[in-house]
Amino acid sequence: LGLADRVFVTMDSLTMLTEAVASGRSTYALCPGNADEASSNTHLRYVRELIANGLVQPIHPGRDGATPAMTKTPREIDYSAAITKLLEKTGWNP
Numbered sequence: 001l002g003l004a005d006r007v008f009v010t011m012d013s014l015t016m017l018t019e020a021v022a023s024g025r026s027t028y029a030l031c032p033g034n035a036d037e038a039s040s041n042t043h044l045r046y047v048r049e050l051i052a053n054g055l056v057q058p059i060h061p062g063r064d065g066a067t068p069a070m071t072k073t074p075r076e077i078d079y080s081a082a083i084t085k086l087l088e089k090t091g092w093n094p
Contacts, residue, residue, distance in 0.1 A: 009027065009029060009030070021050060031047075
């Protein structure tokens with residue numbers, strides 16, 4: 001996920017959906033056309049909250065238009081802070 005420009009996941013896996021959101025990447029949920037709209041369905045309520053909070057953009061295959069456009073420049077990944085913490089914890093001095 002760290003190298004992704006955007007992430008597409010199906011809305012049936014809350015784990016995948018949550019990990020995609022946590023990655024900080026643009027996240028798109030592929031939604032079936034016959035999703036139950038019952039407010040008692042906690043799974044769908046969670047997905048709807050992610051959408052309402054702008055954390056996920058829903059895609060309904062066959063109903064929505066084109067796939068969302070890619071961003072123009074990929075994000076730069078900087079692992080230096082994590083590496084520094086790891087070196088401090090292990091006491092290793094290169």
